[in-house]
Amino acid sequence: MNDRDNAQSDGPKAYWRANLKLTAVLLAIWFVVSFGFGILLVEPLNRIAFFGFKLGFWWAQQGSIYVFVVLIFIYTVCMHRLDRKYDVHEDPDSPERRGD
């Protein structure tokens, strides 16, 4: 009983810290590709040619959007793992789920 109590009070805190860390890393990438490459660094990057595009322009109008999509799917997969690692996931078939 005690062990389980410990796991339940400790688990969620560690889970939340891991979650914040993951979120911060992904948002840093989000910021770098959009505001960094697409806006702040667009002029130096535009001197580089990239498959018929100027690189800065490509990041602004194409690349950043692709990265946004990938970021959300990476988040989904990583959170799925974290949910299981810290045993806070939801499982529609488990008896724990109330109301069903």
Next chain:
Amino acid sequence: MDVQTLTYLFVGLSFALYIGIAVWSRAASTREFYVAGGHVHPIANGMATAADWMSAASFISMAGIIAFMGYDGTVYLMGWTGGYVLLALLLAPYLRKFGQFTVPDFIGTRYYSNTARVVAVVSLILVSFTYIAGQMRGVGIVFSQFLNVDINLGVIIGMAVVFMYAVLGGMKGITYTQVAQYCVLIFAYMVPAIFISLLITDNPVPQFGLGSDVADGSGMSVLDKLDNTLVGLGFGPYTEGSKSTVDVFAITLALMVGTAGLPHVIVRFFTVPNVADARRSAGYALLFIALLYTTAPAVGAFARLNFVETVHDTPYSEIDPWFRSWEDIGLIGWLDKNHDGTIQYGPGAPFEGRPSFSEVRGLLDERKVVNVPAAGPNEVYVDRDIMVLANPEIAALPGWVIALVAAGAVAAALSTAAGLLLVISASVSHDLIKNTFARQITDRQELLYARLAAAVAIGVAGYLGINPPGFVAQVVAFAFGLAAASLFPAIMMGIFSRRMNREGAIAGMLAGLVFTFCYIVYFKFIAPEQSNAERWWFGISPEGIGALGALLNFTVATVVSRFTANVPEHIRSLVESIRIPRGTDAPAQH
């Protein structure tokens, strides 16, 4: 069959489909009416979110805006997609775990305050009505241009269709019609884009076509050729902007944060079964949105290149027929300033204001523009909105493609209007009536109020569509600025800060709301002549001020919460519980 008949057929068939879905998915409880029962598959919800999100503006106007803004159009491309990353990582999963019906529901419960709830309802209604007037207008424009119906009749037909599925079906009806509408609109957008890309670059994928060489043997890439051509005519290069870096930064941030704070987008994530599905669904939504948003810059660049090459230095007597058909509608105007019978196109306005035409035609049978000519060589007025609509004609595509584009534009406008109507009616019936004024009403009565509220909201939206307050185009800044400055910070702090209390949240929302509102009203309506980079605070235009408003909200809320009472214990445990996926358990389910 001619284009007209085909268009009637396509639009009519799509309407029949939407109404059929509405009858099939009639809502029987408030839970079905507000959140489609919480059983929507994440992929279906992703499509519905995409249709909800992509409005008449995304479908019709965006590629045109990019065509004429070049690099500066980036603010819309990144702003309206990057917000989904914020939504997916910071809001959607937690709000789904919270598991209520509306955004004010969350704010009212988390900040244990009906005042906070009412402030949220006010922001929500301001944001949503601003947005919806433009949608009904979009429906009217499409009807009048493609079906030769009066704009007002077009708005009324659109209202009737939305009424059918929004009032009967609620969120359940809206969700499944939006899935159908996404399919219609993305198909209608991609087909002409692929044709145009093939035509100009021989590459069928518009996203790659944008970086390919022009298929005219010149060996130049599309963007290089566009840069050269535009610079030759006296414009700035297409791939470089004219806005200041700080303004581009602020507008992009305001649009991103505003997107994540828009209530009609957020509620879509209440409709999926659990937290994991909410995350996944946000990914699918952005994937479906990105399909159109990465195509739009290609369409914009192709359209601009095509337009310049077809129009500039062409004798009016030899101009392509599409030029004349849009001139007939009044969205293109030509004033032969140097009387050489040839069209010259360049930077600057051709004449003052939008074109007004005299009854008599000119010597070359052109519509005579009677506006005061402006200095400068440019002779052509062109409305940005025609780029997507005229593209199939410019590329000489078959009639069914033109009909398809009309059906797609109507789908884009209707799906967004329906989503907005639902959040308005839900916050009136659920947040104001049920949770503020008449707590005793039964589920059945609440459902009735929800339907009534939806019907009234459609009436108001239709009125705004028929009598547009002349400033619809200018107030897009409002919707995003207000959502960014009021709703997003309040929701985010409600999840990520256990210390944020009632007083802090209310003070923050009001500060953000009032500041952003006043800034936009001042520069857009009271003193528009002063709206320039020297007068703007930190060089931030009214479009981007929501970014500053959000910052102000966060700051005021944090400071006020430090000096006021602690958060009650039960709210702390509520915050703990929404951070954990386990136990997503919708109330009163099954």
